[in-house]
Amino acid sequence: MLPEQRRDSSTWVAILEAMEDELERSSARTLKESMSGAHVAPAREASGTFVLPANPGPIPAELVERAQVILEAQEQAIERVEAARRTTARHLATTRSMSPQRGDRAVYLDISG
DSSP: OOHHHHHHHHHHHHHHHHHHHHHHHHHHHHHHHHHHSSOOOOSSOOSSOOOOOSOOOSOOGGGHHHHHHHHHHHHHHHHHHHHHHHHHHHHHHHHHHSOSOOTTSOOOOOOOO
């Protein structure tokens, strides 16, 4: 293997590892939030902002399958975020539709259904 190919491979390994780390952090936050029902601050922040190298070159063939797995996980994460956004929008619309003036009457809002 040529030195340039090794460099490209190690660059792509670093890129994929950074993406996997971010997915792991995101999944951990999502799990904690779903269990508690509230937003949870990240337990640990990323060690730094990942900056994609200017020209990493083509992805090596031996890393394509790993990249595909990451892509599928990202697509699933996007679907979860979109579902949460839709739910939040419905909840917000419901609360906005309530009259702010209650007078002396009790008002209950069923948010479970």
